[in-house]
Each structure stands twice: as C-alpha cells, then as structure tokens.
Amino acid sequence: MQIDILNHFIKAYKDAYLSDFDNSFEGCIKTLCKKLNEPFMHLSYELSKELEDLIFSLEKNINIAIVGQFSSGKSSLLNLILKRECLPTGIIPVTFKPTFLHYAKEYFLRVEFEDGSDIITDIEDLAQYTDQRNELKKAKNLHIFAPIPLLKKITLVDTPGLNANENDTLTTSKELKNIHAAIWLSLIDNAGKKSEEDVIRENLEILGENSICVLNQKDKLTPQELDNVLKYAKQVFSKYFKEIIAISCKEAKAKESYKQSNFEHLLSFLQNLDEKGLKQKFIKRKISILCEILDNENKLFMEIFNQLLLKFQSYEEYLNSIYEKILEEIIILNHQILNQLKSISEKISSEIFNCVKEKEAYFYKKSTKFLTRNLYIRYDYKTPFISSDDAYLAMFYNSDVLNKEFKKIKNEINCSFENIKEKLTKLIDGLEKEILLFKAEFSNIQKDNIFQSDKNFSDLRAFCNASEEYFLKDFKELLYKSLLDLDLFFEKLNLKAFANYENATKLSLSFFSQKINESRVLYELDSSEFVLFYPKKSEIYERVLQELNVYEFENLLINKPIIAKIAKNFFEKNKILIEEKKQVVEFKKTELYKRKKQITDSCDLLKEI
Numbered sequence: 001m002q003i004d005i006l007n008h009f010i011k012a013y014k015d016a017y018l019s020d021f022d023n024s025f026e027g028c029i030k031t032l033c034k035k036l037n038e039p040f041m042h043l044s045y046e047l048s049k050e051l052e053d054l055i056f057s058l059e060k061n062i063n064i065a066i067v068g069q070f071s072s073g074k075s076s077l078l079n080l081i082l083k084r085e086c087l088p089t090g091i092i093p094v095t096f097k098p099t100f101l102h103y104a105k106e107y108f109l110r111v112e113f114e115d116g117s118d119i120i121t122d123i124e125d126l127a128q129y130t131d132q133r134n135e136l137k138k139a140k141n142l143h144i145f146a147p148i149p150l151l152k153k154i155t156l157v158d159t160p161g162l163n164a165n166e167n168d169t170l171t172t173s174k175e176l177k178n179i180h181a182a183i184w185l186s187l188i189d190n191a192g193k194k195s196e197e198d199v200i201r202e203n204l205e206i207l208g209e210n211s212i213c214v215l216n217q218k219d220k221l222t223p224q225e226l227d228n229v230l231k232y233a234k235q236v237f238s239k240y241f242k243e244i245i246a247i248s249c250k251e252a253k254a255k256e257s258y259k260q261s262n263f264e265h266l267l268s269f270l271q272n273l274d275e276k277g278l279k280q281k282f283i284k285r286k287i288s289i290l291c292e293i294l295d296n297e298n299k300l301f302m303e304i305f306n307q308l309l310l311k312f313q314s315y316e317e318y319l320n321s322i323y324e325k326i327l328e329e330i331i332i333l334n335h336q337i338l339n340q341l342k343s344i345s346e347k348i349s350s351e352i353f354n355c356v357k358e359k360e361a362y363f364y365k366k367s368t369k370f371l372t373r374n375l376y377i378r379y380d381y382k383t384p385f386i387s388s389d390d391a392y393l394a395m396f397y398n399s400d401v402l403n404k405e406f407k408k409i410k411n412e413i414n415c416s417f418e419n420i421k422e423k424l425t426k427l428i429d430g431l432e433k434e435i436l437l438f439k440a441e442f443s444n445i446q447k448d449n450i451f452q453s454d455k456n457f458s459d460l461r462a463f464c465n466a467s468e469e470y471f472l473k474d475f476k477e478l479l480y481k482s483l484l485d486l487d488l489f490f491e492k493l494n495l496k497a498f499a500n501y502e503n504a505t506k507l508s509l510s511f512f513s514q515k516i517n518e519s520r521v522l523y524e525l526d527s528s529e530f531v532l533f534y535p536k537k538s539e540i541y542e543r544v545l546q547e548l549n550v551y552e553f554e555n556l557l558i559n560k561p562i563i564a565k566i567a568k569n570f571f572e573k574n575k576i577l578i579e580e581k582k583q584v585v586e587f588k589k590t591e592l593y594k595r596k597k598q599i600t601d602s603c604d605l606l607k608e609i
Contacts, residue, residue, distance in 0.1 A: 029287070032287065032602050033052075035601060044451055054286055054287065062155070064179065064273070065182045067183065073249050080252050081150065081267075083146075088127045097129070097141060097160070100157055101157070106145075107144075108145050111139050114139070150270060188216060188218055188229055212245065215230075249261070287602075291603050302596075312578050319578075333563065334563060342550060348402075351402070359385050364376040364377065381532075384533070386512055413498070417486060424567070431475060432475075442464040475574065516532075
C-alpha cells in the first residue's frame with residue numbers, strides 16, 4: 001500500500017516537473033515556466049496562474065488597447081470599428097471599467113461583477129454599466145461581442161481615460177500590463193504636448209514597439225496645419241511609436257467623407273499586425289518582468305540574511321578586540337587577590353606576634369647531687385606564652401580595625417569580580433540588542449507584490465520570529481554558566497579566605513600556644529636537651545598562610561588561573577557558537593543561491609528563445 005502511494009507520488013511529480021517539450025517557441029516557454037515553477041521556488045498561486053495564462057495566451061487573440069486621456073474619442077473610435085453605437089459618449093468620463101471587444105456571430109453584452117457573478121444581456125444595456133452616475137451592482141469588466149471579422153484575431157480593450165480620475169487611471173495602468181500593443185489616441189490639438197509625452201514615457205515598456213499614435217479630429221485643421229502638426233508630432237513621438245497617423249472619427253461616420261477620414265489606415269494597421277510576433281514578444285516581456293520580481297525578492301532575502309551575518313561578524317570583531325584587555329584585567333585581579341590574601345596574613349601574623357609575651361615560670365625536679373638526693377629543687381625560668389582567647393578578643397572584639405579592613409578588602413575583590421561579570425554580560429546584552437532589532441525589523445515583513453512567494457515570506461517571518469531561539473539562547477546559556485563558575489569560585493574564595501580570617505587567626509593562635517606549651521613540657525624534662533619555643537614572625541606568617549589556604553589559591557590564581565580559564569572558555573565557546581550561527585544563516589542562503597541560479601538560467605533561456 002505504501003509502495004503504491006510512493007510510486008503514485010513519483011509519477012505525479014514526473015508528470016508535473018520532469019516532462020519534456022519540443023524546441024518550438026511554445027515548447028521553450030513551457031520548459032522555462034516549468035523551471036520557474038519547481039517546488040523549491042515556492043511560487044505564489046498568482047504567479048503560477050500567471051505562467052499558466054501566459055502559455056494559454058498563445059492560443060488566444062492578441063489584446064490591443066485603446067489608450068488616451070479623457071474625451072480623446074476612444075468610444076467614438078471603437079463604435080466605428082463595431083459599426084454600431086455601442087459605447088456611450090459624453091462630456092463626463094463614462095467608460096469607467098475596462099471594456100473588451102470580442103468576435104461573435106451577433107451583438108450581445110457580458111458583464112462581469114466584482115462579486116464573481118456575470119450576466120449576458122442586450123448591447124443596449126451597456127450604458128447602465130458605463131455611466132458612473134448609475135448606482136448598480138458593481139461591474140468589474142464589460143465584454144462586447146460583435147460580428148466584426150477584425151475581432152476574430154484581435155481583442156480590443158477600451159480603457160478609462162488616464163486623466164478621468166485616480167481610480168480609473170489605476171485601472172487603465174493595470175490593464176495595460178496585459179496588452180500586446182496599443183493605439184495611443186490623442187486629440188490633434190494636444191499632439192506633442194509635454195504632459196502627454198510624460199504619460200507615454202511612464203508606460204513605454206507596456207506600450208511596446210508595435211504601438212501607434214492616432215491623432216483624432218484632423219478635420220479641425222487645414223491641410224497645411226495638419227502637415228505642420230504631423231511633422232511636429234513625429235519629431236516628439238516617433239521614438240515611442242511605430243507609426244503616427246491622423247484620423248477624423250467625425251468624417252469616418254459619413255459615407256461621403258469616410259475615405260478622407262484616413263480611418264482605413266488604422267484598420268489596415270490592425271489587420272496587418274504580426275500576431276505571432278506580438279504574442280512572443282508579449283510573453284517574453286511578461287516572463288522577464290516576473291523573473292525580475294523573483295530576483296528582487298531573492299535579493300531582498302539575501303540582503304536580510306547578510307545583515308544578520310554582519311551582526312555576528314561585528315560581534316566577533318568586538319570579542320577579539322576586548323579579549324586581551326579582559327585577560328589583562330583578570331591577571332591584575334589574580335595578583336590583587338593573592339596580594340590581599342598575603343596582606344591579610346601579614347596583618348594577622350603581626351598581631352599574633354605582638355601577642356607573644358614572657359612570664360615567670362618554675363618547675364620542681366629531683367636533685368641528682370649526693371647530699372640533696374631525693375630532694376626536689378625548684379627551677380625558675382622565663383617562658384613565652386600566648387593567651388589565645390585574650391589575643392583573639394583583643395584583635396577582633398575589643399578593636400574593630402581588622403574587621404573593617406578585612407571587609408574593605410573583600411568588597412574591593414567583590415567589585416572586581418562584578419566588573420568582570422558585568423563586561424561578559426554586556427557582550428551578550430549587545431548581541432541580544434542586535435538580534436532583537438533584527439527580529440523587530442523583519443518578523444512581520446510582508447510582500448509588496450502579488451507575485452512574490454507567500455511561503456518564502458511566511459518562512460522568513462517564522463525564521464525572524466524564532467531568532468531568539470536560534471541565535472540568543474545558546475549565548476545566554478554560556479553566559480549563565482560562566483557567571484555561575486565565577487560566582488562559585490568567589491564563594492570558595494570567600495568561604496576559605498575572606499570569611500575565614502577570624503577562624504584562621506584562632507587556629508593559628510591555638511597552634512602556637514600548643515607548640516609553646518609542648519616546648520615547656522620538654523624543657524622541664526630536660527633543659528639541657530630542649531629549648532623553649534619562641535615563635536618567629538616568619539613562622540607565624542607561614543602558618544597563617546596555610547590556615548587561610550593562600551597556597552591553594554595561589555595555585556588557582558597564578559599557576560593554573562581558574563578565572564582566566566573561565567574567561568577563555570567563554571570567549572572560545574562564543575566563537576564556536578558564532579560559527580554555528582553563521583552556518584545556520586549560510587544554510588538559508590544556499591536556498592537563495594539555488595533559486596538565484598534557477599532564475600538566472602530561466603533568464604538565459606528566455607534570451608535564447
């Protein structure tokens with residue numbers, strides 16, 4: 001069952017994307033459209049439909065638009081072609097919806113409404129849907145069918161006047177994008193005016209090279225005036241149009257003046273249009289525009305991802321610039337801590353040394369002399385002594401000097417630790433700010449062209465919205481671990497040294513007090529063999545160093561500097577994470593490179609057709 005489903009999927013994919021076409025123009029266009037519509041391109045529905053319509057347009061009539069400004073006589077011109085007064089004329093803009101003229105064996109009207117419905121009705125009802133003063137159901141397009149042989153191969157499009165109103169001008173511009181050629185209709189009085197030339201220049205790409213300029217109402221001019229106007233119009237417009245002709249719709253209506261109206265010249269132009277060539281140029285132009293839209297979309301995404309890469313590059317450069325400075329600060333901090341520990345030990349040892357006193361002492365010993373044998377003789381001597389409790393009380397309770405000094409030292413070291421932590425935190429805070437700015441800028445990005453990919457923009461929004469998860473989480477976890485390691489070391493330092501100085505003092509006092517007492521015991525046993533122990537200041541200092549674990553911290557601060565190790569690990573793992581994040585972005589860019597190649601290949605293929 002699963003194999004059948006898989007085989008069915010493979011067959012459907014091959015039918016849709018792997019089919020081959022011949023080398024004809026149509027075959028090449030189908031090949032090109034297939035390339036653009038590969039699954040990884042994620043085309044929008046509108047773009048896929050546009051490609052389908054372009055292929056289908058090869059079998060349809062060419063579209064010729066009648067374009068001009070309001071009251072230039074477009075409706076009159078088309079009525080002449082239709083051989084019937086179908087389109088209403090007036091002094092107000094009446095044709096406010098695109099009107100298409102098709103071939104049929106009899107006259108009738110088809111109306112497409114905005115809601116998707118349509119009706120077929122008599123041609124006489126056209127005025128109801130073209131007069132802007134009527135409040136009827138909103139029409140989208142009007143289709144006039146007429147038994148005119150010319151309409152068998154071309155479809156004429158009557159557009160609203162470009163200067164009628166803003167909405168009509170927008171409608172006209174939209175319809176111009178789907179025409180193969182155009183008849184630019186202008187009143188002969190306006191021939192060559194700059195305002196008209198500006199509009200022509202704006203729509204030059206759409207008008208194409210097979211369009212002509214028709215000057216209406218030539219009947220208003222004398223032959224000499226007409227000749228002068230045509231010469232001037234050709235000077236201005238010849239670079240835009242294949243041909244410039246002057247006609248008179250008024251003369252064309254009357255049988256006796258029809259020949260001099262020059263209307264046959266216009267009909268001849270329409271009848272002799274190169275349908276095949278126009279279709280091919282139209283399709284190539286449209287596909288070129290679509291490729292440009294896709295390419296611009298791709299460039300936009302590439303720019304966004306490059307912005308993200310630039311943020312990580314800047315962050316990495318900042319890391320490199322500050323790395324040595326922070327290590328120098330840590331080295332200074334290490335020596336500062338060690339020197340403070342030794343300073344504490346020096347102060348404690350000096351106080352203990354000052355507490356070593358002498359006192360009178362004696363002991364009795366049996367006499368070894370013959371005459372006084374078995375008698376005990378008293379021996380007086382001076383002995384060193386330390387009153388541990390009194391010394392401890394004097395140092396820490398009766399005087400607050402040492403306590404204050406030790407607290408000051410602890411606070412200084414703590415501030416130095418916090419300074420290191422703050423600098424590491426600021427690094428990640430700076431990165432976080434940049435990532436959040438990136439997220440804010442692009443997490444709600446919307447496409448600005450209907451042909452842009454819905455899926456690509458949706459994926460980009462999802463990617464940007466997840467940027468904290470993708471690009472911040474690991475850095476924050478690294479920071480948290482590094483700060484925790486620093487806190488643990490400081491806590492160890494605090495417990496074993498800075499908060500331990502009173503206990504270290506008590507233990508040192510006890511140690512030397514005991515050692516003095518032991519020396520007294522030995523001295524009283526044999527004063528000739530043993531001497532009383534007088535603690536030297538250097539001995540007291542060494543003992544305090546041991547009780548304060550200074551040698552242990554000297555190893556952790558100087559020989560195997562743990563703070564520097566934590567910082568180095570932080571910076572090294574930051575760089576590893578940066579490379580990992582860059583790879584995430586580069587992976588996204590590989591999709592863009594793939595699409596870029598497909599677009600470029602399609603453009604190259606289009607040039608070869």
